[in-house]
Amino acid sequence: MNIPADVPHTYHDEFAANYQAITQKTDRLFLFAGDQKIEHLNDNFYGPSIHPDASHPKHLFEIAHHAHVGAFATQLGLIARWGADYPSINYIIKLNSKTNIVPHTARDPISTLLWSVDNVLTFKQNTQLPIRGIGYTVYLGSIYEECMLHEAAQAVYQAHLHGLVAILWMYPRGQYIEGHKKDNYLAGATGVAASLGADFVKINPPQTTSLQQQKEFLNTAVQAAGNTKVICSGGLRVPHKEFLTRIYHQLHEGLTAGCAIGRNIYQQSLPEAIAFARALRTLITEQASASEALAITQQYEHGKHSL
DSSP states (O other): OOOOTTSOGGGHHHHHHHHHHHHTTTTOEEEEEOOHHHHSTTTTTSSTTSOGGGGSTHHHHHHHHHHTOSEEEEEHHHHHHHGGGOTTSOEEEEOBOOOSSSOTTTSOOOOOBSSOHHHHHHHHHHHOOOEEEEEEEEEETSTTHHHHHHHHHHHHHHHHHTTOEEEEEEEEOSTTTTTSOGGGGHHHHHHHHHHTTOSEEEEOOOOOSOHHHHHHHHHHHHHHHTTSEEEEEOOSOOOHHHHHHHHHHHHHTSOOOEEEESHHHHTSOHHHHHHHHHHHHHHHHSOOOHHHHHHHHHHHHTTOOOO
16 A cells, blocks of 8 residues: 655654555555436436436435445535445545536536535534545546546645545546547656556446557556556446446456446345345455356346355
């Protein structure tokens, strides 16, 4: 574990405790992503291929609690509504968010602060909830990137001053990016996150279907990040075996340090979502094989799963 130099000595123990809690003492992070109620509105929570359990916010907290994920990332407001009922979850508070109503083809994306680090610290003190860190999204390449880069830099610095872990979502996106192959920007994105002082950087995995090229893009991105840990987003829902195999390759071939998964977990029924989240946790923090992780999901299918 690396304690950044901008963490005051008096907060070293606090930072170490937060980092060890969300990585479950493994240096790998299984982040359960629950910030999409703003990002994607209700599209991810209701529909013909989505289990009805997903329609209620409580579903997210039930999964995070029973699956013992490394950390659950969502907005402060949602934690304010439900956190008192789930005081054992490790929380990452997402400081900025935007909806998907305005398409990127109409305007370059911008997402600015909804809450400050000071708001997070006050909330943490008042509730005594295990707030372990903060998250912030930067749309790299947007014509508004300077605003987001500034806010991200300040958020990371302020978080570290108080022993909180800082995670940056780094997405190359905008009119100058859309026409190019985004994979070429992955290492640039992780390098920017490292330059802003992030402890973890979340990127979209390479779009190429070539396993060798995926490995090369991720290896380059991990190297560019230095001791900032790289984690990949999960994306659209796919069959369990395919998804677990993909994550395994990212970890062992791409040399990433975890993943941030949302839809592939919470769009299922509660028992199935918990089983799949537990499988992912085993894959990430216990370094199980994809087949060993898949066996955990099959316990649910065979009726052996329980909360």
